[in-house]
Amino acid sequence: MARFPGQDGSDGDAPARFRKEPDPRFWRMNRSLPFDWQLAPYDILQSQAHARALARIGVMTEAEAEEIGAGLERVQARIETPGFAFEESDEDIHMAIERLLGEEIGALAGKLHTGRSRNDQVATDIAMVVNAASRRAMRLCGEAMERLLALAETHRDWPMPGYTHLQRAQPVYLGHHLLAYFWMLSRDVRRFAFAAGSSSVMPLGSGALAGVNWPIDRDIVAAELGFAATTPNSLDGTSNRDFVIDYLSAAATCSMHLSRLGSELVIWSSTEFGFVELDEAFSSGSSIMPQKKNPDSAELLRAKSPRVAAALQTLLGVMHALPLTYGKDMQEDKEPLWDAIDTVDSSLEATAGILEDIAFDRQALEEASGDEMLAATEVADLLVRQGIPFREAHGIVGELVRDAIAGDGTLSGLSREQIAARSDALTGAGGEEYYEVLQRGSWLESKRIAGGTGSEPLTAQIAAAHAALDAVRDAAGA
Amino acid sequence: MARFPGQDGSDGDAPARFRKEPDPRFWRMNRSLPFDWQLAPYDILQSQAHARALARIGVMTEAEAEEIGAGLERVQARIETPGFAFEESDEDIHMAIERLLGEEIGALAGKLHTGRSRNDQVATDIAMVVNAASRRAMRLCGEAMERLLALAETHRDWPMPGYTHLQRAQPVYLGHHLLAYFWMLSRDVRRFAFAAGSSSVMPLGSGALAGVNWPIDRDIVAAELGFAATTPNSLDGTSNRDFVIDYLSAAATCSMHLSRLGSELVIWSSTEFGFVELDEAFSSGSSIMPQKKNPDSAELLRAKSPRVAAALQTLLGVMHALPLTYGKDMQEDKEPLWDAIDTVDSSLEATAGILEDIAFDRQALEEASGDEMLAATEVADLLVRQGIPFREAHGIVGELVRDAIAGDGTLSGLSREQIAARSDALTGAGGEEYYEVLQRGSWLESKRIAGGTGSEPLTAQIAAAHAALDAVRDAAGA
């Protein structure tokens, strides 16, 4: 086990200040290579830019910087070679790359580590990871939004019951329901964009904590690595992981949205609801019950949200009460981040996949939406139009509902006399309006207010969704 | 216990659909008035705007709208009267205000509840709460930033040891250290601004879930209530609490930052560090030990972060897997939000207070920063300037550190011979540079890179901080 490679031309030695090797029990906890190897491509890009920066200020020659850059290319190629394995003595990816570079180009490798510390190096790597993940999530949200919008358009006039408290409440169009998820994801795009912004500030140059002794032009390095700015304070630069938290916050909210979609798909897939059937390619069977076709993909969408929320919680917990600047505790930032990125990516991809071949059952939805009780508010509003305060109208219709339940279960099954017994207003002037308002078609179209389920506002909403999707594509592509 | 007041002109009755009173065991869980009474001022503003909107579309006359508006003013005044108490039978603040309005203006009160549901009503109230809390947090962050910046300026040339792993690492200026917290809070301002943005979209008009039957112009209502836009989808409008989560995410990160400040103040207040003393007005004594003066305020700053993180976790948990649209579960959004708002507000105010009369001990800081070991990197960089790769230089200095520990504990206590035994490079040309670099003054000023602790970049940083603070003031005031 090694602390720093190449200090005396050999690798694998303890640093000069130390005489003892790390204890295996310490090494097991301390070694981050099993997870931070994923930083390799970012670390190498960063090191190449750093070498060029050192050359610009004369710490090495241009030729040396080029040799280092080429050596790092070869290191990258080696790491990517199937069968490549790190050494058990490599502590982390930074030390591992340093060792490999030493093997490629000899002692010159040691020059790269001027004016830089692992503290600002790792912060910079992780910012790059977060930035890439945020942009990818924006794109994947966009792809799921695209599927939702397409489905909404093809199902724009399919009535279904809208629910509150999982009780049928008022009918809506399925297209309208699907767009609710579209807008959730559109907000997630803004959250991931926020994380992309907060991860676009480069810590490199902060050194261990105080800045470095070399007059490196950080703006040039930042521009080369795709950062928009540099951190204004070296202490904060090395002890800040806000950008990881920003990503995890976005990821947690996005996963929560997908869990709601998953939950509805599970419920709608039940025999009792029967509203939807997932494609076989997104379903599983049972090892014992031959008839089963389970909506496993929807259940997994639902189930992933707590683990992402826990990743967020972990990092908030790790940073809690931590004195400045870098503490080893901050090594715990990576595994929750990796896990959340992988979960969000795969969940969004699965969402798009599930929605590709999903089959809604128009008849089941329409029958359920035809439940006449859903028109109760319509009847109340009819009374309001005749001058009765809504709260009083609500009470009258409540009585009618009781009468209906006591009778054949329908509001239209009530006789004129029964209706009149509750309110004259409903039977005045022939009283046809009462029965007319119970004709189901009208209940949806009456919701003409902006954002409502009526066809007119729904058409406007779809147009707005197209514009929003275009904006997401632009932002994700940027 | 009542479900809806005033349905038949009396209050306290069950709704017409129901015959039974709520069971006390249900009522205890269900009743939200013990916490949602805080929505009252927002609910009343909203209702006044809603009455005007109903008048514009002819559901009531302008005179009726005015009477309702005036009645609501009186309700507000009653609620604010010392000794006022709600009825045990009031289920929530919306029903309570409805009942009180009925007491003021009679059956007309029932007209107000046209074209609106508690579902969009409560979502709108909470969005208003979140918006106000976000803007207030921006302002309070700004006030704490102001204190930090002022302290940074007055302590801009006080050397202190910078720490990594709570081990002395490199000296920095105290002003530089304080500014690290300034920048943390400046990022929090952006997070609260994000929450202010996501809470500036009005749900009202979404009705129970599908929109309402009345052609209310939502844009006018939104403008009257200070919203920037309206929700594009009624289902999403009633089942969305993202804006609460956005606030809680910002609050959790901000609290985490304050916990780090609190943690450092606790450590620095120990006899062993002795870097700082909190004012008596922010300290506590012991009930048994007469000599104690404890930094309770700093400990509380530190301790509050988990509860805010837990509030975030609660809401993510409540929304997890919840089918659309409104479910009663969403009533659980309020208590964690209230608690987080109160915690963030009081923590930020306490932070500003603590920093007002805080006393740093210049001598203690300076002595600690004079620890010569902190110059080890300077010596390594001296070797680099003589052409030795940094990693090799690091190894040489590591050996010198061991030699020093074995000797008098200082690097300057090593003899020329001892130094030469480790590296010729240090003793060539008279070798004075080795001893010069160990003169402490230089270690701070050598950090001339942008963002570093040297006086030059620190001056630039302070200027940037002033500009950032001005921007925060503008944003918080907007």
Place this chain on the structure above:
Amino acid sequence: MARFPGQDGSDGDAPARFRKEPDPRFWRMNRSLPFDWQLAPYDILQSQAHARALARIGVMTEAEAEEIGAGLERVQARIETPGFAFEESDEDIHMAIERLLGEEIGALAGKLHTGRSRNDQVATDIAMVVNAASRRAMRLCGEAMERLLALAETHRDWPMPGYTHLQRAQPVYLGHHLLAYFWMLSRDVRRFAFAAGSSSVMPLGSGALAGVNWPIDRDIVAAELGFAATTPNSLDGTSNRDFVIDYLSAAATCSMHLSRLGSELVIWSSTEFGFVELDEAFSSGSSIMPQKKNPDSAELLRAKSPRVAAALQTLLGVMHALPLTYGKDMQEDKEPLWDAIDTVDSSLEATAGILEDIAFDRQALEEASGDEMLAATEVADLLVRQGIPFREAHGIVGELVRDAIAGDGTLSGLSREQIAARSDALTGAGGEEYYEVLQRGSWLESKRIAGGTGSEPLTAQIAAAHAALDAVRDAAGA
């Protein structure tokens, strides 16, 4: 604002070591009386026992101890008097009681605070709270278990579909299903019993941290206060809050169980499932939709689990990384504990209430359980009995299921030829067995294994449940 009352015979003064009053911004965070007043009865019991202990070692006379005890009785009575209010200057309940006692009995009150610190005092109070809450939760679990068992007995032969993945899987008896919750709660009783055990160790006598200078016999005090033992280490005694965490762990698991019950009741209450109807006394209406009857009580059961889990998380977060011994951070133990206790108590009571007048729909359950597809495993097992390996049988029945879906949707609708085409084994010897096994009654009774849903093991299970309930009653009563 006061730090310690009565130091010089007056109250409201700062302690002698301090000259300055607490800043209001500090006081707002620091003052715990708004929540720790709930400790009053425990604190008073404890103080009475402590006075007796001091008398036993001669720090005061027996008469003085009696006077203090009587004074504390009067303090308790005053606190319980309607309209009683603490002073704004009372920092916490301990100081408030000390002040009130001083008002009752004068300077003698000051003698009570010998050999005790707020650190061991508050730890003792909270242990008493946790112990009482744990025992109460055991009892309330028992009451809910009693309802579940009674319901299970009356519904022991009501068939219903059992679900996996919310897909109908195999039929079970409703009584069997209800007992699943019985056993969950029976495990929760054991968890609360664990918390009762860990909170039965008395910290009093630990002093501020090191023990006290007075030879108090802690065992006598412990016995008087109902503790089973005393803490073996004074440092641990004042810095330990494990017993709170134990309670919160039990509470979080119990709430999770109730959330599953709530979730099922919500789903089963939907029109689509129609398996159950909650009593009106546990349901709510809609402010806009007169027909609605919502299962709010079940939704709230479901929704409470995240807040209890968050309380647990808060305390784990507060204690994380806290140096020994008492830190002010530990003041944050109370509010999450109070909230969890209140939530658990009211949830368990509501559960018992919901189950009292719940109405299951036998016909709906039976029809759903008659879905012939649920017998697929029976057919596979029939093949196994004829020597075919189960996995092969599973495949054969899977094909039959496909055939049935392509046909009239039932397995019994397949002709002998269709069956034979998939497997000879099913039609050999007349092949009647295939059709017989599809007669529904048999599917439940075939589950004769211990713990299965068949009537025989179900009867045994009910007997075991009675025994378990008796044991719970004994334990909760103890």
Place this chain on the structure above:
Amino acid sequence: MARFPGQDGSDGDAPARFRKEPDPRFWRMNRSLPFDWQLAPYDILQSQAHARALARIGVMTEAEAEEIGAGLERVQARIETPGFAFEESDEDIHMAIERLLGEEIGALAGKLHTGRSRNDQVATDIAMVVNAASRRAMRLCGEAMERLLALAETHRDWPMPGYTHLQRAQPVYLGHHLLAYFWMLSRDVRRFAFAAGSSSVMPLGSGALAGVNWPIDRDIVAAELGFAATTPNSLDGTSNRDFVIDYLSAAATCSMHLSRLGSELVIWSSTEFGFVELDEAFSSGSSIMPQKKNPDSAELLRAKSPRVAAALQTLLGVMHALPLTYGKDMQEDKEPLWDAIDTVDSSLEATAGILEDIAFDRQALEEASGDEMLAATEVADLLVRQGIPFREAHGIVGELVRDAIAGDGTLSGLSREQIAARSDALTGAGGEEYYEVLQRGSWLESKRIAGGTGSEPLTAQIAAAHAALDAVRDAAGA
């Protein structure tokens, strides 16, 4: 990609009910083999016992059961062979083992899957994992306790300052301080024992959810697999993961304890405290600062607690609101469990390691503990012994503390006149006692109360610790 191997004698086919292969986007989320392969040894033991059980009831012959048992041995050996890889088409470990067994013994493998479902199979595997992990954690706690007790004995008379609020409070013996952690871990042993108990109830025989059609004697199987009992309800048996939560609760509390130890070691390792030095084998260097020796192992102990708490939170979140019985969501139980087990095991091992070669600095501790202010309570108690109520005495000493701070900073530096000015009681009868009580030796020994730091109770405590450790060893070995 395969759903069930061997249905038609070949592997890799979709189950007969399905025609389509899983979509890769689904497969990525659904496939649990990347983490559940760790169940292999438990799954194989379980299958061997199941085969014997099937033979006992005649589903297969004894010879077949033996062949299956032997085949499973070969499967186990193959899996353990270096270079062995599962197929990408293996969905989970159960299906993978089924496929491998088919390769070993042909169609007979299919017989094993009679009377069992993956639902009870995986629950049984995980219970076995939890049971083994709980027992291992008990043992590892015991080993760390052993180190703590040994250190406590060798440092039983080393004075050090005890802290509250990280302020020096009263002196204690280092041995007493170390034992505080001993008792924390001893409570953790009880928590892990609780988890061992709750995981000792075998779910096997619950089938998919309803029990199985075969009269297997579950008690025999349970005994063979080391379970103490069988689950009483098949629905609960397949949908219960309480035992995982019990383990995670224990793990979260234990990790929190270790985080406090880690936190103290970090603070004590600072130059400012200088109380302790970790061995080089548990320390790290800096990549840029050659002088650094960082207590990384202690920081990691501190940092691990939030991730374990998050694992607990994840599972509570996954199970929240989940309808019975098995849902695919429950697949999310494994990764948090694996991570917590690995974290707890390695943290406890590292703790023992850290404590093996830790070096406390007797002189630094003693000097710090000699701070005379720590005796303030002693002076107050001296006044109490002269009849002054403690609260008044507290006030007098508070004034003396102020006088001392204004003077030479010591209480003993006050003149007789200064003392008399605050209280006659201190100077009566020669007044020597005041100065005597400030002789440091007495402050520790005066804490003679049970559990206090005085040598007498400390000796008793050490004896009690030995007894407790013996009990732990017995329990862990059982």
